Amino acid sequence: MKMTEGMIADAERTSRYQAKYERILEAASVLINDRGAKGMTFADVAQKVGLNTTSVTYYFKRKELLAAACYDRSIERLESFIAKGEAHKTPKERVRAFISANFDDLLEIRKGKATPYAVLSELRTLDEETQRATMERYRAMFRRLRTLFGAPANALEQAAFTARTSVLLENMFWLPIWLERYDIEDFERVKIRTFDIFENGISAPEQAWEPHPISLDAVIPEAGSKNSLENFLRAATILINDRGYGGASVERIASELNVTKGSFYHHLDAKDDLVLTCFRRSFDIIARSQHAADESAGSYWQHLSSSISTLLEVQFFHASPLLHGTARQSLPPALRTLIFEESTRLARRYAGMMMDGIAEGTVRPVDSLIAAQMVMSMLNSAYDGRTWAKRLPPEKAKEIYASTIAFGMFGNGMAG
Template sequence: MRYNEKYERILEAASVLINEHGATGMTFADVARDVGLNTTSITYYFQRKEQLAVACYHRSIDRLESFIAAAEHLETARERIKGFINANFEDLLKIRMGEAKNYAGFSELRTLNEKAQEETQARYRSMFRRLRALFGVPANEREHRAFTARTNVLLENMYWLPVWLERYDIPDFSRVKARMFDIFDHGIAATDQIWSPHDISLDAVIPDVVGKNSLENFLRAATMLINDRGYRGTSVERIAAEINVTKGSFYHHLNGKDDLVVACFRRSFDIIARSQQTADEAKGGYWPHLTSSIATLLKVQFANASPLLRSTARQSLPAPLRALVFDESTRLARRYAGMMMDGIAESSVRPIDTLIAAQMIMSMLNSAYDARAWANRMALPDAVELYATTIIFGLFQPVAD
């Protein structure tokens, strides 16, 4: 009994440290200090730090699987997905009230060695397939693809939820949960709306590269590497080698890696803002403005060599910079909220909580990077539409052949 209690306390402390400093920044000494043990006691449970990190990630997967298990017995897909969301909110409420400890996020999973990654990712894929099964048995390949997109968007929203839910008080949790599920259930579109965004050129939203030593070239390379390898797995040397320039060229533009991550985020936010502005300048009402911005950014995420930086990279930053990044992200989310409020006024958008819907849109756009392989199996316009409609029309709309 005491063994299990100490084991769980070690995982809880290590998970907090992974979220604050990454898997490589978490140390046995810090874990021991936080649980009131000595370092030797930690090695009794875990011989290597990487074993402890893997155990923390498996604990996080266990948590998600427990939410799935609580919903699997329910009769309809709508009830099952609602049960999964409810379980997430109940757990976040316990964490907020100090009745449960937080869990390790998956952003630094890519920094583990290959064997540890494979083991953990195999478990994650199994959890993903089990969650996808809550939508039911797909009738054909297109419905299978739609269920995959819906699962990816749902999971990403659950990962992003604790970040923006911090701005809400505990008495608001039930209201936020109901309004979030309403959007997942029915989407944001009014009943007579269709998916018909304007075609916006990516040249209008993505900055030009002026010379291989330009800051834009560094930020493009860094964004791809951080997305694929995580913050800790990306070095200045690797970025410089990726674009065949000297390490000194990097320091001509930036002072260090924290500055680099902030610059990558600002570049990504600038791309989002450009898509919003360009869409607003097009003809038509607010509905095509909103959907055109979303479609453009999904094209960036799926098919362009210059995607947006994954929001998980903010986890690697010091607390003040994490707050700065979130504030800038929220500013753009509020612009989407404003678009939707205008859409409600013109009756093209359902009456919804636009602030919550805006965070869900930002999360959906962010998650699209991890769906690149999924998108490459179909025509780009089809992939964009199938992914966007998870929020536009909801998770349960029939899938057209």
């Protein structure tokens, strides 16, 4: 059929509309990554794309709708990576293809040939009505990713596949942060070594999951009085984990503890101070678990697994979990860098345990720096698995979740 002048004009208008729509999403995604969803404004988006604010509101009536569209775009990207995995036959091939797609995308971004997508850390800060459809799409994406591991034979394997999916996805979310420290030329090597750990784990053959019990009293700071800083940090950590930075207001934290806002400002000057202090509290808990594990008997593999097991106990079952790493996105860039450096110091301590274990023969020869970042990511994702973990006996929940990195993702879901 021959196109008329009117049809051509309509097509050009549609093309221009779509091009501006994409530019707005790209600009908003960069701002979300830089300032968080709450810090992204129509005015800043308009300035980035060379439009006026009214033009942006023509496409998106509310800021929350623009943020949701950015998150939908990020989920769509993950769905495209999953589709690449689905083209293969075996779970290993499918997961390898999914991981490769993530690395390839980050390589294109590093080369300046693609723009970053919005990180999904602040999806929960959207109002309930706006986030509902996006959250459902996220859950559908998660279920689709889980099918890369195959069809579970029983309930225990179903639980193992869910744990693997959670750890795999969180590692892909954390990857852009630590991969910044590597040159482009190293990407292929890092990708191969990352998949090797997912495939074979970090423990040497014949090692079992036999962590030494560590008392949480030696790891978790005492709560103290109702108005104590520790109680504020506990309440704030839960609220930030569940509702995001924007959903954890000083008023809400004070309300949770039935104290005044003045009690909060007695300890901290501003909300950024609160997030920073929550992170440092969490890092202190991780460091205490590492020190307690080092002081226990047994091999270096047992030291490593004891620390991991203790922190999974904290994340799954304790009333005072670790602050989710996504909260760093809400901080100014300088503080984000500071938090990453402190997190990396803890990761290097895990790397040291692994290197000692490699020399001892209880840890498999792996790239310990990469493996340590993967362990930190696994521990971070565990908070989101609280509902999952409560359906299982506590020790079994920790064993299955830890096995994703300890023993690899393609066994029968049982450690050892």
